[in-house]
Amino acid sequence: MTSLAxxxxxxxxxxxxxxxxxxxSAAILFVLIALPFVLKSYHLGxxxxxxxxxxxxxxxxxxxxxxxxxxLCHGAIFGTATYFxxxxxxxWGLPLPVAMMIGVAAATAVAAVFALLAVRVxxxxxxxxxxxxxxxxxxxxxxxxxxxxxxxxxxxxLRTGALADPxxxxxxxxxxxxxxxxxxxxxxxxxxxxxxxxxxxxxxRMASMGYNVTLHVFLAFTISGFFAGVAGAIYxxxxxxxxxxxxxxxxxxxxxxxxxxxxxxxxxxSFVGAAVIIILEQFVSAYTERWQMVLGIVFILIMLFAPEGxxxxxxxxxxxxx
Amino acid sequence: xxxxxxxxxxxxxxxxxxxxTVSFPAILRAQAAPIKIGxxxxxxxxxxxxxxxxxxxxxxxxxxxxREIAGRKIEITVEDDxxxxxxxxxxxxxxxEQTNVHFLVGNIVANTGLAVANxxxxxxxxxxxxxxxxxxxxxxxxxxxxxxxxxxxxxxxTRPLADWSLKNGYKKVATVSQDYAYGHEMCGGFAQxxxxxxxxxxxxxxxxxxxADFSPYLGxxxxxxxxxxxxxxxxxxxxxxxxxxANFGLKGKIPLISAMNVADQSVxxxxxxxxxxxxxxxxxxxxxxxxxxxxxxxEYEKRYQKLPSVFGxxxxxxxxxxxxxITKIGGKVEDREALLKAVREVELKGSPLGxxxxxDPYGHPVYNVFIRKVAKREDGKKWNVPIxxxxxxxxxxxxxxxxxxxxxxxxxxFQGIKS
Numbered sequence: 001m002t003s004l005a006x007x008x009x010x011x012x013x014x015x016x017x018x019x020x021x022x023x024x025s026a027a028i029l030f031v032l033i034a035l036p037f038v039l040k041s042y043h044l045g046x047x048x049x050x051x052x053x054x055x056x057x058x059x060x061x062x063x064x065x066x067x068x069x070x071x072l073c074h075g076a077i078f079g080t081a082t083y084f085x086x087x088x089x090x091x092w093g094l095p096l097p098v099a100m101m102i103g104v105a106a107a108t109a110v111a112a113v114f115a116l117l118a119v120r121v122x123x124x125x126x127x128x129x130x131x132x133x134x135x136x137x138x139x140x141x142x143x144x145x146x147x148x149x150x151x152x153x154x155x156x157x158l159r160t161g162a163l164a165d166p167x168x169x170x171x172x173x174x175x176x177x178x179x180x181x182x183x184x185x186x187x188x189x190x191x192x193x194x195x196x197x198x199x200x201x202x203x204x205r206m207a208s209m210g211y212n213v214t215l216h217v218f219l220a221f222t223i224s225g226f227f228a229g230v231a232g233a234i235y236x237x238x239x240x241x242x243x244x245x246x247x248x249x250x251x252x253x254x255x256x257x258x259x260x261x262x263x264x265x266x267x268x269x270s271f272v273g274a275a276v277i278i279i280l281e282q283f284v285s286a287y288t289e290r291w292q293m294v295l296g297i298v299f300i301l302i303m304l305f306a307p308e309g310x311x312x313x314x315x316x317x318x319x320x321x322x
Numbered sequence: 323x324x325x326x327x328x329x330x331x332x333x334x335x336x337x338x339x340x341x342x343t344v345s346f347p348a349i350l351r352a353q354a355a356p357i358k359i360g361x362x363x364x365x366x367x368x369x370x371x372x373x374x375x376x377x378x379x380x381x382x383x384x385x386x387x388x389r390e391i392a393g394r395k396i397e398i399t400v401e402d403d404x405x406x407x408x409x410x411x412x413x414x415x416x417x418x419e420q421t422n423v424h425f426l427v428g429n430i431v432a433n434t435g436l437a438v439a440n441x442x443x444x445x446x447x448x449x450x451x452x453x454x455x456x457x458x459x460x461x462x463x464x465x466x467x468x469x470x471x472x473x474x475x476x477x478x479x480t481r482p483l484a485d486w487s488l489k490n491g492y493k494k495v496a497t498v499s500q501d502y503a504y505g506h507e508m509c510g511g512f513a514q515x516x517x518x519x520x521x522x523x524x525x526x527x528x529x530x531x532x533x534a535d536f537s538p539y540l541g542x543x544x545x546x547x548x549x550x551x552x553x554x555x556x557x558x559x560x561x562x563x564x565x566x567x568a569n570f571g572l573k574g575k576i577p578l579i580s581a582m583n584v585a586d587q588s589v590x591x592x593x594x595x596x597x598x599x600x601x602x603x604x605x606x607x608x609x610x611x612x613x614x615x616x617x618x619x620x621e622y623e624k625r626y627q628k629l630p631s632v633f634g635x636x637x638x639x640x641x642x643x644x645x646x647x648i649t650k651i652g653g654k655v656e657d658r659e660a661l662l663k664a665v666r667e668v669e670l671k672g673s674p675l676g677x678x679x680x681x682d683p684y685g686h687p688v689y690n691v692f693i694r695k696v697a698k699r700e701d702g703k704k705w706n707v708p709i710x711x712x713x714x715x716x717x718x719x720x721x722x723x724x725x726x727x728x729x730x731x732x733x734x735x736f737q738g739i740k741s
Binding site for chain 2: 040041042043045049143145146149150151152153155156159164239240241243245246282285286289290291292
């Protein structure tokens with residue numbers, strides 16, 4: 001894959017470029033930090049939501065972009081954490097941080113089980129198997145109404161005290177999402193992450209070189225599920241409410257779309273993808289009832305003209321301008 | 323129905339008015355600021371048709387009575403909740419935090435309403451729910467700023483029907499219902515009252531939402547030897563159930579009694595003769611002959627070329643209710659306490675919901691309830707006509723509220739059946 005190549009070339013020009021990249025990153029970070037001082041509570045809520053979904057999209061990207069396995073179950077893993085957090089606080093009377101940890105643990109456990117079942121296959125079979133597994137979770141949430149509240153879902157009372165303030169909550173989510181970003185970036189650039197890219201590019205070669213492909217994919221899946229769980233646990237606090245729509249297929253597709261729109265295999269693209277999709281949804285739906293159609297057309301255009309995603313396309317254009 | 327362009331236009335004219343009043347003292351200008359209402363309805367998704375009728379009903383009232391109360395313009399912002407609770411929550415946030423509406427109205431699907439109710443619980447924004455029927459919103463988990471004006475609960479509606487069934491000589495009944503909270507509540511109300519009155523629930527069938535084929539249930543129902551079958555389906559499920567009930571040859575053999583949704587205009591106007599003679603129970607009956615109903619039905623039909631459904635009717639009455647309350651407080655909707663108090667104190671007269679409607683101390687309306695039957699009007703259109711009336715039916719029927727709320731909420735496993 002070409003993504004490794006630019007780091008090898010060390011000309012003056014690329015030095016300039018990386019300096020520019022640093023300045024750009026610093027500017028973006030500054031904007032992210034400044035947002036609470038500029039935006040009103042509603043828009044800050046949107047920004048918070050973007051960050052939460054960026055974590056979900058990144059977790060999808062770890063698998064889809066780096067291990068070459070496109071999952072359609074991360075919405076279900078995400079929602080598992082959401083359900084556990086609200087149930088934990090409501091029914092078990094746990095303090096919120098403990099409930100969130102349990103939520104993330106539950107999501108990771110679900111991901112591990114899914115991984116055990118799904119590591120055997122790849123390609124379209126992987127897509128279908130993870131889709132089916134996600135639907136199992138959805139089915140449980142819908143039908144086990146004594147516990148999950150069925151169609152009506154569960155309502156919580158989680159956003160109290162300091163968390164009720166949109167700026168504080170945003171700041172907290174910003175810190176968590178940046179931590180998640182750096183952790184996942186470290187993960188995919190680690191030697192282990194490199195083996196994942198190897199598996200993506202040629203599974204048989206990696207196997208013949210003595211790597212335990214199954215184990216590596218299993219671990220990547222579980223770790224990616226952990227991050228989806230983190231996003232889901234924050235979402236519980238954000239929305240104060242959970243229903244089967246949080247674990248539905250649409251949620252998984254949403255996460256995947258965000259990763260694709262931003263740029264698969266870029267991680268940072270997930271922030272862009274989440275921002276584009278959520279802002280478009282907000283903006284377009286204010287003007288027309290047919291906002292879903294507009295979104296659909298935008299997706300088609302992106303796939304036609306920038307199949308590598310917004311960040312991917314910008315990178316290509318950037319490197320071409322030497 | 324207002325579209326967004328019209329809304330923008332009216333906003334423009336309002337700002338023009340505001341500009342021309344610049345010379346007035348600040349306090350007068352503040353008074354003239356519009357009253358902003360956030361109306362949420364599923365305009366896309368499974369309940370889009372119902373959502374459209376909801377907006378139509380709400381809109382008809384303002385068209386008829388002017389968009390101004392106590393010198394303040396009424397500005398309605400419509401948002402699509404997409405029949406999805408996450409979207410509903412998002413849109414409620416937008417209406418409250420960005421559009422700065424003074425209160426929220428609407429939603430159809432229970433989970434969207436529950437999500438929004440949980441949101442306004444935190445910030446105290448008044449929220450009025452003429453369709454959201456989830457029992458506990460005005461019972462075990464009631465929220466002071468959520469009021470069910472012109473609305474109803476599932477279990478409330480089927481209790482008079484159970485009483486009527488007993489008096490009509492039905493002893494053994496089987497129920498067939500959608501398997502979700504609203505269905506559990508509708509069936510629960512029926513099953514509890516029916517069995518407490520000496521009736522027997524032979525069997526209960528629960529089918530998933532969007533069931534295409536009812537023949538497995540109909541086949542079993544046929545052989546049970548029951549006096550009547552109670553059906554609880556909404557939307558497309560109701561249409562399919564009625565069609566298959568007739569196709570299966572059960573129609574005319576076993577009487578069908580049903581939740582109000584099965585015989586609602588939104589369902590029966592799309593069908594042929596299948597829904598004829600179905601008996602249901604509701605606080606509204608489009609074929610009733612009182613003046614208020616006749617006027618409303620006539621105007622609705624003239625405006626939208628169809629008979630009104632429960633969604634349009636409740637939101638028309640809801641708008642009427644709000645108008646009375648806002649007029650009483652002189653348009654000062656910023657004072658939430660005063661607004662909620664005024665809404666609680668309204669005694670609604672001359673609405674299509676009957677001679678007098680008022681809220682009980684729990685924020686739920688008390689009114690006359692009709693047992694109604696699907697019949698044909700002279701022009702061949704099907705509508706519901708009243709065959710009996712139960713006066714002053716509330717959400718607690720004949721039970722003591724506090725004792726009643728100690729029993730669990732209705733679910734698939736708890737139907738209140740007395741053996």
